[in-house]
Amino acid sequence: MNWEVEAPNVVTEARFRELVESGYSAEILCQESAHKKGPSYYGVWILRAVSADGVEKLLVTARTRTTHNDIKIREFKTITGVVSFLVGIGFSHADVPLEEGQRTAHKLIAPVKGSSD
Template sequence: MAQVIDLEKAVPNVVTETKFRDLAAEGYAIEVVAQSDALKKGPSWHGTWIFRVVSDDGMEKLLVTARTRTSRGDIKIREFKTVTGVISFLVGIGFSHADIPLEEGQRTTLKLLRNDLPTGS
């Protein structure tokens, strides 16, 4: 079953990609959440994944698009539609590996290791 996100509670707990990257580098855990089952189409895997950063004390922030509001004023959570997109995003943050949940409702938690951080961090 897909996780239902209460946007009324989530609105203050959102970040754009720049802040998301900063928090990951600061030691926050990254959570990859499967919003749907992954399906293989040809050589590629498709589904819906979202990301969160989670602090050691359990505070969570959802990744949103740079323009966080739709024309109706709703928050737009950033969704990734392919495994390739998830991997590319993780590599862009600094991860040298990817662990991606493939079934709806599953989640994976990752944390950057010192040797994963980009030079200068």
């Protein structure tokens, strides 16, 4: 199945990473306000890759052959999950909205040419 044609507004993690690396912003949307339980904060967050001209691609879970027709939005249930995902795709910080309906956007900064770690 060609997801760009059949489901043009959704992407899996690998494509999300490519889009963010190519200049799209990673937008975090809070779907359910965060609440503290023990040492962690729980809620529901989803992510979108957003181009400079406003094209949005919603992050969805990876699919298997048996469920390829099922598109499921990838939901993060903890702030730790959101932060871990962002760090995993190259971000060095995270601004996570805590109230339902809030959103924040993050953009990768291109590495400085000639710098080394």
